[in-house]
Amino acid sequence: MGKRFAYFVMGFVVWIVLVYTLQYQEVIVGAGVALLTAAIFGRHLPLKPGKLLSPVRWFWLLVYIPVFVYMCLKANIDVALRVLSPGLLIKPGIVKIRTRLKSDIARVFLANSITLTPGTMTVEIKEDVLYIHWIEVGAGDMTAASKAIIGPFEYFLARIFD
Amino acid sequence: MRGMSPVVQVIARLLAGLLFLFGTYIVMHGHLTPGGGFAGGVLVAAAFILMSLAFGSVEHTERNSYTLSSVVESLGGVLFVCLALAGYVAVAYFFQNAATYGTGTPLKLISGGMILPANIAIGIKVGAGLFAVFLALGASRFVMKD
Amino acid sequence: MIPYFACILLVLIGLYAVVTKRNIVRIIIGFSLVEYAINLFFALVGFKREGIPPIITELGQSRSNFVDPLPQALVLTAIVIGLATTALMLALAMRIYEKYRTFDITEIRRLRG
Amino acid sequence: MDARFVPLFVIIPLASAFLIPLFAKLWQRSADLIANAVGAVLAGLSVYGALSLFTGSQVLVYRLGGWHPSLGITLAYDHLTALVVLAVNIVGLCALLFAVRYLDHYTGRWKFYALFMLILVGLNGVSVTGDMFNLFVFTEIAAVSSYALVAFGTDFDELEAGFKYMVIGEIGGAAILLAIALLYAKASTLNMAVVSQVMAGFGRTPLFWLIVAMFLVGFAIKMAMVPFHAWLPDAHPSAPAPVSALLSGVFIKVLGVYAMSRVMFNVFGLSRANAAGFFNLLIGFGVLSIVAGGLLAYAQKDYKRLLAYSSISQIGYILIGLGIGNYWGIVGALFHILAHALGKGLLFLTAGSVEHATGTRDLDRLSGLEKRMPATAWSYLLGSLSLAGVPPFAGFFSKFFIIVGALSADMYWLAILAALFSTVTLGYLVKVANRAFFARRDREPTAAREAPAVMVVAMLGLLVLTIVLGVGFKPVVDRLVGPAANVLLQGLGYAQGILGM
Structure with a gap:
C-alpha cells in the first residue's frame, strides 16, 4: 500500500510537471491517471516507501x-x-x-x-x-x-x- | 522468455510506470499537442513490453497476458466504433462529433467533444494490440496453437 | 528535387533486396525499406519552404505559411498499416522457420507450376 | 435507400470483427452465429440497395462527419457500387454459411471469422469509398486479412503460399501508395470527385502517365493479371475453401478490376476516345491472361489449383471487356463480375465439399463421386457450364455481351478468340467433372459421404442465383448492369453526381 501511495505521489508530480499548469481539469485527470499508474505499477517500486520521507x-x-x-x-x-x-x-x-x-x-x-x-x-x-x-x-x-x-x-x- | 540482469530490472521497475504515465499524457493531450492515440498507445505498450522483457515470464503468465490484452484490444475497438456510431445515431453522420458543435478551446483538456474519448479508445486498442503482437511474436508456440 | 530521387532510389534498393535476397528476414527488411521510402516520399510532398508547424499554440493566434498537415496524417496511417503487415510477415517467417527449419527461400519450394 | 445506410456496409462487419473475439471467449459457437447473422444482414442490405437503385437512378452520397467533399471523406453509392457490393455480400454470406461445418477441421474458429469480417470490411469499403487514400486503406485491410487467412492452415504449403502472396501483394500495395502520393502532390486533394476535376485540367504529361502506370501495376498485382499472377495459383488453393471462394470470387475483382476501372474511368477520365493506347494495353493483358490462364489450368492435377488458374483466365475476359471500352463491352465485363463471382464461388465451395468428404483434392485420387455426393456433383457441373458460357446460365450472357462489344468495335479477331477460349474453359472444367465426379473408369468410387446440409444449402444458394441471373438477365442488365456501365462511360461526369452539381 505504501509503495502504491508513493508511486501515486510521484506520478502526480510528474504529470503536473508535464502539463505545467494548475487548471482544475488537468489536476483531476492527472490524479486519475496517477492513480491508475500506481494501481498497475505501484507494487514494482524498487524502494521502501518509508525511506522517501x-x-x-x-x-x-x-x-x-x-x-x-x-x-x-x-x-x-x-x-x-x-x-x-x-x-x-x-x-x-x-x-x-x-x-x-x-x-x-x-x-x-x-x-x-x-x-x-x-x-x-x-x-x-x-x-x-x-x-x-x-x-x-x-x-x-x-x-x-x-x-x-x-x-x-x-x-x-x-x-x-x- | 528469460529475465535480464538486476540492473535492467531495477531501472525497468523505476521507469515502466513513468513510461505508462507519459503514454497516457500523450493520449490525453492528442487534441492539444502533437501525438495522440497511436503514439501514446505505443508508449503504453512499451511500458508493459519493458517489464516483461526485463523480468521474463513463464508460459502460464504469457498466456494470461495474451488473453487479457486481446480482450482489452477488442474492447478498445468496440469503444471506438461505439463513439463513431454515437455521431451516426445522434446527428446522422458516422464520426460526427456528437458532443459539441463548437470547434473546441485551445489548451483546455476537456474540449473538442469526442476527439478525446476517441483518442483514449485508440490508445487502449493500440497499447493492448501492440503488447499482444509482442507476446504473439515472442511466444507464438502456444499462442497460435490456441 | 534531389530528396525525391533519393526516395525513389531507396525504393529501388528495397525492391532489389526483395527480389534478389534468399533469406526471408532480408526480404522482410527490404520490404520495410520500400515502405519507409514511400512514406518519406509522401511526407516530403507536404514540405514547404520556410513553413511552420501547423499547430496553434496561443489563443487567437493566426499565422500563415503552415506546412500541409494532411500528408503527415496519411503517412501515420500508412505507418500503422506497415506495422501490421511487418508484424504479420515476421509471424509468418517464424512459423515458416518452425516448419522448414530454414530461412532460405530456395529450400522452401514445395509449390510449383 | 437513404444515404444513411451506405456506411453500414463498413460499420457492421467492422463492429462484429471486434465483437466476435469477445463473445467467442464466453461461448465458442457464438462466433458462427454472429458471423452468419452479419453476413445475412449485409446481403439483405445490399439486395435492398440494389433494388432501390432499380427504381431511382440518383447517386447516394454520404459525407463522413458531415464534412464537405473537398475536406472530408465521401462515400458514394451508385449503380456500379451496388453491383460490386451485391456480389461481395452474396458470395460472403454463402461462404460464411459453408464455413460453419467446413471449419470442423480447424482450430481457432473465431480468428477465422474475425479475419473474414475484416475482409468484408475491406471489400465493402473499397466499393463504397469516394476517397483515394481510403481506397488504399481498405485495400490493405482486406489484403492483410487475406494473407493471414491464406496461411490459416499453418502447414507447409499454406505458409509458403501465404508468404509469397504477402510479399507480392505488398509490393502492389506499395505501388498504389506511391501513386497516391504522386497524385496528392499534383492535385492537393484526395477526394475522387475533386481529384477528377483537377485531372480534367491536367494535360497528358509524363507525370500523368507515371501515375497511371503506378496505379496499373498496383491493381494488376491485386487482380493477378498475367505477368503479375505468380501468387494466385498458390494462394487461392491454400486458403480454406470458403476463403478461396471469396478470394477468387470477389476479392481480385473488387481490389483489382473495380478499383482500377473506378480510378481510370472516373478519376482520370480515360476513355477509348482519348486514350486508345491504354485500352489496347488492357486488351493485350486480357488476351494474355485468357490464353496463359486457360492453358495452364488445363495442365493442373489439383482441383483447387485448376480453379485458381481458371480465375486468371476469367479475369482476362473482364479485362478485354473493359478494354473494348464501348457500352456492350463494359456491360459484358460487369456482368461477368457478377456471373464469375457466383460461379467461381460455387466451384470453390464444391472443392471444399469434396475436400471435406475425402480429405484430398488430387484429381488422380478422386473418382466417381457423383454416386455418393450428387448435390455437390451437379452443383459443380451446372456451375462450370455457367462459367464456360453455355446458354441458359449467367456466364453465357456475359461472354455474349463481350463478343457483341468486340464485334461492334470491329475487333473480329478478339470476338473469335473469346469464343474459342470459352471452349477451352469448358474443356478444363469438364476435366474435373469427368475425373472427380462422373467417370467410373477402372477404379472404385472414392468412399465419401454427401456434405452436411448447411454446406449443401450454401452451394445450392449460389447455384440457384446463377440460374436466376442467367434466365432473368434482362431486368438485371437494364436496371443495374447497364446503368453501372454508364457510370464508367460517363467518365469525369462522375464528379458532378458526387459534388451535387
Missing part, C-alpha cells in the same frame, strides 16, 4: 551529485591523459569486487555510477559481487582495487539507499 537521505543525495561529478571529471582527465600519452598506458582486465551495499537499487546505482565513470564499466552483478571491466588493472590486491573504484560511491550510496 527521510530528509537525511535526500540531503546525502544532494551531496552525492557534486561528488559524482568530481569523480567523473577526474576519471575523464585520467583517461584523456592515457589516450594522449605516446606509450600504451592501458592494461585492461576484469576485476571482481564485493560490495557491502544491501538493497538492489543501491547496487544498481553503484553499477551505473561505475559505468558512467570513464575507464570502468560494470559487466555483471551477481548478488553482492560486481564484475568490473577496468582500463588499468592494478596489483592483485582485491581490497585496494575495490577501494580505488567503489570506495567513494559506496560511502554515499549506503547513506542514501540502505
